[in-house]
Amino acid sequence: METTTTKEKEPTIRSYAVVWIALVILTAVTVTIGALHVGSLSVILSLAIAAAQATLVFVYFMHLRYEKHPVIRLIVPIVFILLAIFIGLTFSDVLTR
């Protein structure tokens, strides 16, 4: 029996395994939703699940949970805000033509 405290400072085999299983389960969910033909709702749902999976990878596999460097902690939010601006500005043009 291993004694894992509630506040883990370092990743363990178990925490990696849990994340891996969560990623596979989320894939199964998104594939199932894709097969249901729920129309435009499927776009929102699969992108939401993709965002959840990406967050799991960033936080655990890329160790952002254990990261102390302030710049490294900010990089992912900055990239996604930039992409949101690009996509938002482009569609503000496309949608109003």
Next chain:
Amino acid sequence: MSAEHAHAGHSGGGKLGMWLFISTEMLLFGGLFLLYAMYRYNHPIDFHEASQELSRFFGTLNTCVLFSSSFTVALAVLFLRQGDKAKARLFLLITIALALAFITVKGFEWAAKFHHGLYPSSATLLARPKGEILYFGLYFTMTGIHALHVLIGIGLFSVIYFLINKGSVTPQRPILLENTILYWSMVDVIWIFLFPLFYLIS
């Protein structure tokens, strides 16, 4: 790169540099995702028709293979840090095998498309509606650049395998392996978005 790390002493600078590189990689794919979003908005029916031709089975299989490879390489660095070089090398080899499996499945998918005359600028493809030409153009470009990143990853893992043998990637100095894991996780994140957008959304 390894020489710089050897002199750095601690991993702060090397890791920050890797993250900056990863941010540029995400912006590179971000531009392609923007193109996808626009063309999909302009040609919703063509994109739907074309996406039906991809194999969901192979797409799902490859997604799971890629997640498994991220898991095994995470274990490799865990064992390296604990000083268990033999297990670190074993899990590195499993990771390389999984990455090769991903490329093999991708190869079969592309081969099937080529067999049906679907490849960039082919006569069969150009005879199709405009939206389908755009869809397959983006499909081959984005999964192609992604597959290139997977191949680079296999190269990096192989080099690190030998560097562990040689003794220049050690439990005290695992930064090269850690940075490669950051790179590999980024490859994962890109696939996480590619998979639903090309294979699932109808």
